[in-house]
Amino acid sequence: MDFAFGADDEAFRERARDWLAEHLTGEFAAAAGHGGPGGEHERVAVRRAWERELGRGGWIGIGWDCPDGAYGNRAATLTQQVVWAEEYARARAPGRCGHIGENLLAPTLLAHGSQAQRDEFLPPIARGETLWCQGYSEPGAGSDLAGVRTSAVRDGDTYRVTGQKTWTSLARDAHWCFVLARTEPAAPGAARHHGLSFLLLPMDQPGRIEVRPIRQLTGTSEFNEVFFDGARARAAHVVGGPGNGWRVAMGLLGFERGVSTLAQQIGFAAELADVVREALRTGAADDPVLRERLTRQWAELRVMRWNALRTLGGRPGPGAPSVAKLLWGGWHQRLGELALSVRGALAAVGPGDWSKDAPYELDAAQRLFLFSRADTIYGGSDEIQRNIIAERVLGLPREARGPR
Known part of the structure; x- marks a missing residue:
């Protein structure tokens, strides 16, 4: 390379x-x-x-x-x-x-959408005017997207979408949502991903779409539950044609882990530098065990960068996105743990004024620790990534799945 x-x-x-x-x-x-x-x-x-x-x-x-x-x-x-x-x-x-529209939807429309869809949706994304959210995960179908139950029923030149999505980032601010929904019931014996479609749906539909914030460990609510009650999506806004949603959805996930991972790693490097400075300030760096952990974090971050460059510069195999997700998810979670370790017992104390009746506050290290607990779950859990590598790369037998 x-x-x-x-x-x-x-x-x-x-x-x-x-x-x-x-x-x-x-x-x-x-x-x-x-x-x-x-x-x-x-x-x-x-x-x-x-x-x-x-x-x-x-x-x-x-x-x-x-x-x-x-x-x-x-x-x-x-x-x-x-x-x-x-x-x-x-x-x-x-x-x-606007990263969801720019980095996920736009490449998907360029690969799978019609020219009319590209002409309608790409210019406002490029102008920074239109924000998007992703309607994939459901309460009973998180990383297992083939099990989605949200339905989309054809009604003239529109589809009526009914169901629930969860962990939907930015749903309160988004103008549009791309939704993976079932437009055809699964035939007996057919693969579960058959009959899914990829629809583009406007979020401004009072009475038909409800967004409920999900309060997180950090006290914030960037994730949401989204309820569709007969929400309307135009038939012309089905990407890739009815029934081809699985192919389009999997193509989109391939775009999710491209160049942006390198920028993500620069952000990780800045967070690691903050942890190192704190370790030096508190004297925690004198502990040989913590010093070894800090060194390992630095070395693993370099490996992630080289792996990302290798993947971008060559022809990544089917397991490359899963390997990347496993690498950064675990690394960032360990960094959150390390950020508190260098603080010792003081890591349990917030920065607020405890003499006053004020809301509990978190500092940057505490937010890093709490939010990074989700890194090995969102975007495809570690268990799902390992299954993909085992089945699609190593050719191992598929995991046994019980009846739903």
């Missing part, structure tokens, strides 16, 4: 740095470092304005496989996409509100 940054990439890096330095001012600078997993509730209005600022600069959709400027985005090579992701993370620019 040859994955190196050339002269054109470094020139692109300078343009990216200059643009970020020029535009990350005022309220946008004040929102630096806010948002992202565990902090989606932070500075929402400013971050939505930042999305539109990115859109005006042409920085949304640079990884889309389409001609330069086709939908209001600029084209970029793979290495330039990595450069932008790295510089964005290094600048600690606000956490993105």
Whole structure:
């Protein structure tokens, strides 16, 4: 594999740095470092304005496989996409509100959607105007997407969608949701994923869509339950055609773990640096066991970077996304544990003023620990990822599944 940054990439890096330095001012600078997993509730209005600022600069959709400027985005090579992701993370620019539309839905429409769907939905995503959420998981079908029970019944030129989705990030702010629903009942003996469709559904449907926030360990509620009661989706907004939802949904999950993982790792490196500084400040770094754990975290992060570059630079096998998810999920969870270990007993005390009757507060290390407990569950649990590797890569027998 040859994955190196050339002269054109470094020139692109300078343009990216200059643009970020020029535009990350005022309220946008004040929102630096806010948002992202565990902090989606932070500075929402400013971050939505930042999305539109990115859109005006042409920085949304640079990884889309389409001609330069086709939908209001600029084209970029793979290495330039990595450069932008790295510089964005290094600048600690606000956490993105539009990443689900840009990084998940848009590549899916380019691969599986009709030209009419691309023309309708990609330009507003590129302008930073339209926010999306993902309607996959259900109470009885989390990582096991083939078991979804949300139904979509054809009614003229629309579908009536009924059912429940859960763990839906950003559902309260999203304008649209892409929903995996059952449009045909599973035939006896047929695979469970047959009869599923991938629908694009507007969220502004009072009385037909209800969003209920899910309170997390951190006290925030970026995840939600979404209830559909006859919500309407146009038949023209079924991506890939009726009954082909499984193929489209699996294609989307492949896009979920691309260039953005490298930017994620730069964020991880910043968190690790904070933990190391705290270990030095408190003297915890003098403990040889903690020092070894810190060193291991650093080494594993380097391995994750090399694995991500290798995957992007070559032809990833069917298990590559699962390997990446297993690596970063466990690593980040261990970092959260380490962040509290270096604090000792003080890690159990919040930063609030306990002399007053004030709500319980968490500092950054405590939020990292609590939110990272979910890292090995959301986005596909570790158990599901191991099953994928075992069955699709190693060719082991499928896991026995009982009746539903």
